[in-house]
Amino acid sequence: MGMRNTAIAKVFYDIGDLLELKGENPFKIRAYQRAARAIEHLPKEIEIMLREGQDLKAIPGVGEAIARKIADLLATGKLEYYEKLRAEFPPGIATLLEIPGVGPKTAMRLTQELGISSVEELERAIRDGQVASLFRMGEKTAENILYQIEALRRKDQRIPIGEALPLVDEIFEGLRAIPGVKNLTPAGSLRRFQETVGDIDLMGTADNPRQVIEAFTRLPMVAQVLGQGETRASVIVAGGLQVDLRMVEHERYGSLIQYFTGSKQHNIALRERFHRQGLKLSEYGITDLATGKEETFATEEAFYQRLGLQYIPPEIREGGEEIDRAARGDIPALVEVPDIKGDFHVHTDWSDGRSPLEEMVQAARARGYRYLAITDHSVGLRIAQGLSVERVLAQIEEVQKLNHGLKDIYILTGTEMDIRADGSLDLPDEVLARLDVVVAAVHSSMGQEQEKMTRRVLGALENPHVDILAHPTCRLLGEREPVHIDLEAVFKKAVEKGKALEINAMPTRLDLKDIHILRARELGAKLLIGTDAHSPEQLDLMRFGVGLARRGWCQTRDIINTWPLEKVKAFFKREEE
């Protein structure tokens, strides 16, 4: 009975919703929601944990009762408790909860008093004036709900971080010139490098906040100003995204940025822990509950330090083990952009890249890289002008010539070789043997069944010349679901054969993603961050890959393109000898 963590998590999220409608104990509801979230973010599939006899109670937020329910669910594919709960409500009522402003109490009243169980029915009832006539509801409430329904319908998906961050750069560019502006930074999911963001929260401090707010609302990309005050403003930028800027007091900047960075789970866990120790944490500071004395913090570092914690980088503030680890001084030094010594996934105009080889090399030098692998597509990928064997050999010569004139950077010959649908490789072994780096990747027949796809990729990893598996799940954010593949088997094979797994930094890919990275590392795999650059500027996508790697708690020892070239070469050679 196959059931993935995401599906298990959905059941417990649903249970949480239904218990809310029922008016159950709020703490019980939160317990289900916490467990659902923990399951959703678990690096390891629960199915595997059970098969290996691991105790599910080790998952934070999962106790006796929920552990038993998970086991039931996986054994039978059903959960009686859940089925019974669902039968108590008209189907569709939970969808009302998705409307901002409609909570469980309102949803239940709408159902019980007006017989509403869908968003469409609710919309009709508002237009008929039925909703406004309910006790303790009025015109304004009804209107607001209607507005929220309409907003929900036209609301775009969350946008990829790859679109959000450049926008932030542009906004800050326009504000930095103002005298007295400091600490401009994104907060929220953007600062934590989540793969997509719903809106953009920006913060900063200034001697004259009003002036900054004024300038913000007049930036060229601002399409509409939703609201504007002395210290904050909300705008809609071209494309429909909401951006909030909040200018805060210098002396409370630390606790404010900490609070607005989240995650919510991290903040809750932090507050619970220190509440037990007699401290009240909020965005305004830290209050000693015994004396009532409040302290403020100008920096986030000081805030964490006051709690006796090591600084916790935003990317790992997920409300998991990071707080315990920080208390033990056990937060590792996570990889940073300046640690990166080269890129192993780069295209040129030999295949579908936009720029000549020389330009890509100069761009890599300009970024201080010590090495660069040229990995154009292989022959089978016609749509990308994949290189024939002759062209591969010609490129090898070209690169060797180029290397003679270069002192500060070394160019590696390479290929992004297609793993064909039948599992065969797109270039013969004798050609692969002549290349410094072989990046293997799937580009076709992505609908294959899991077993076939897994066999296909494992087969490629068996080849002694293959060094790297690129974008292992092939997902495209918001466009294409990941392929069906047994990643656990792929990671184990990569470890066994000494292959590196790519973290593809292309913002539409971000593949592997955070929980995959965590699991790969647990299994002892080595990773690398590749940009998949098709132009010189795209080498800068590296920061997205680094952000992602940091979400996966990666240190330089985990990421091979932070290593000196000799060490990388030795790693790749292990299998070939």
Added chain:
DNA sequence: GCCGTTTTCGGCCCGACTGTTTTCAGTCG
């Protein structure tokens, strides 16, 4: 329902906003 440097019971993050109100419930982040 979960959990423990208050450990098998009694707690469970914190503050703000909104609307319909004579003191607050519901919702949100």
